Amino acid sequence: MRQVGVIGVGEYLPKRVLTNADLEKMVDTSDEWITTRTGIKERRLAAPDEATSDLAIKAAQKALEDAKLKPEDLDLIIVATITPDMQFPSVASMLQNGLSASKAVAFDISAACAGFVYGITIAQQFISCGTYKNALVIGAEKLSGITDWQDRNTCVLFGDGAGACVLSEVKTGGILSTYLSCDGSKMDLLNMPAGGSRNPASHETVDRRLHYIKMQGNDLFKIAVRSMTEAAEIVAKKAGLGLEDLDLIIPHQANMRIIMAVAKKIGLPEEKIYLNIAKYGNMSSACTATALCEAVKEGRIKKGDKVLLDAFGAGLVCGACIIEW
Numbered sequence: 513m514r515q516v517g518v519i520g521v522g523e524y525l526p527k528r529v530l531t532n533a534d535l536e537k538m539v540d541t542s543d544e545w546i547t548t549r550t551g552i553k554e555r556r557l558a559a560p561d562e563a564t565s566d567l568a569i570k571a572a573q574k575a576l577e578d579a580k581l582k583p584e585d586l587d588l589i590i591v592a593t594i595t596p597d598m599q600f601p602s603v604a605s606m607l608q609n610g611l612s613a614s615k616a617v618a619f620d621i622s623a624a625c626a627g628f629v630y631g632i633t634i635a636q637q638f639i640s641c642g643t644y645k646n647a648l649v650i651g652a653e654k655l656s657g658i659t660d661w662q663d664r665n666t667c668v669l670f671g672d673g674a675g676a677c678v679l680s681e682v683k684t685g686g687i688l689s690t691y692l693s694c695d696g697s698k699m700d701l702l703n704m705p706a707g708g709s710r711n712p713a714s715h716e717t718v719d720r721r722l723h724y725i726k727m728q729g730n731d732l733f734k735i736a737v738r739s740m741t742e743a744a745e746i747v748a749k750k751a752g753l754g755l756e757d758l759d760l761i762i763p764h765q766a767n768m769r770i771i772m773a774v775a776k777k778i779g780l781p782e783e784k785i786y787l788n789i790a791k792y793g794n795m796s797s798a799c800t801a802t803a804l805c806e807a808v809k810e811g812r813i814k815k816g817d818k819v820l821l822d823a824f825g826a827g828l829v830c831g832a833c834i835i836e837w
């Protein structure tokens with residue numbers, strides 16, 4: 513089996529910034545509540561004419577440049593998203609065309625906030641067994657399009673963005689272990705009820721505001737802490753490492769209190785946790801993707817470092833992987 517690693521990263525965040533002060537004018541909330549309950553100060557919003565594929569392609573181009581590869585070098589494109597431009601075709605197909613990656617096989621995956629880690633895990637399988645050489649994995653979301661801007665319980669949490677990485681065979685380091693899980697029995701805690709085959713779009717579904725994210729945040733909070741802690745422990749054990757051997761943790765950025773509770777449970781200090789929640793909020797699959805890119809660009813990840821990606825989201829899914837840089 514070939515050893516697989518990340519050879520390039522890229523990100524794209526839309527320009528428009530929506531601050532907590534802006535939200536105070538839209539719903540009954542306060543900067544104080546949002547900051548203390550979530551850790552979020554602002555988030556980015558895509559322009560009305562910007563779709564998920566537009567965000568994704570910009571992140572992808574940067575990752576390819578960073579990897580020093582051309583689009584035609586790509587064999588596989590995986591886009592993790594719950595906000596595709598349309599039901600079909602896939603965002604990945606749009607990228608294959610937009611990048612002119614004519615040789616690449618392309619498909620989307622739906623694993624919500626754990627989508628980027630799911631994507632990395634799938635790509636690793638294809639490369640390690642020799643089916644494909646170079647893969648592009650992207651987490652991209654335009655959550656603002658499915659956020660109910662009248663619901664203070666959810667609208668303060670989400671934002672838009674995209675992060676990408678290129679995976680290929682590496683001589684040293686690379687992905688040491690991966691772990692994925694799913695508990696479909698709790699899928700009703702977080703969903704978007706309409707727009708699929710169960711409740712196709714109709715005047716009634718629009719009137720009932722069913723095309724927006726519905727979330728039972730309190731129940732999810734506890735499960736998120738438990739699941740992300742368990743995933744970190746399992747994936748470290750699979751890699752033959754102790755949690756203290758990790759140099760940086762890149763957690764899904766849903767809530768600062770969730771992240772700090774996980775850090776406490778696995779016994780790691782705050783300086784080993786990478787955070788970008790304050791400036792971007794929860795961007796689902798794009799959280800770990802952009803955070804990985806920023807951590808590399810900021811010099812927080814050095815050669816030989818062991819980095820844990822740990823994500824949890826709708827499904828309910830969980831995904832973790834350890835990468836030696």
Ligand code: COA
Pocket residue numbers: 540541542545546549550625664665666668702728729730731732733736766767770794796824825826
């Ligand atoms: N501004 C002010 N008050 C708000 C508010 C807002 N934006 N949103 C909710 N509240 C109120 C609630 O109405 C409630 O008021 P009540 O006590 O009068 O009923 C109170 O604040 C507490 O609400 P609660 O839902 O218990 O807050 P919380 O501490 O659980 O925080 C979340 C809410 C959503 C921030 C938190 O539960 C969370 O982050 N959950 C996990 C999200 C997650 O992991 N998602 C899955 C991965 S994407």
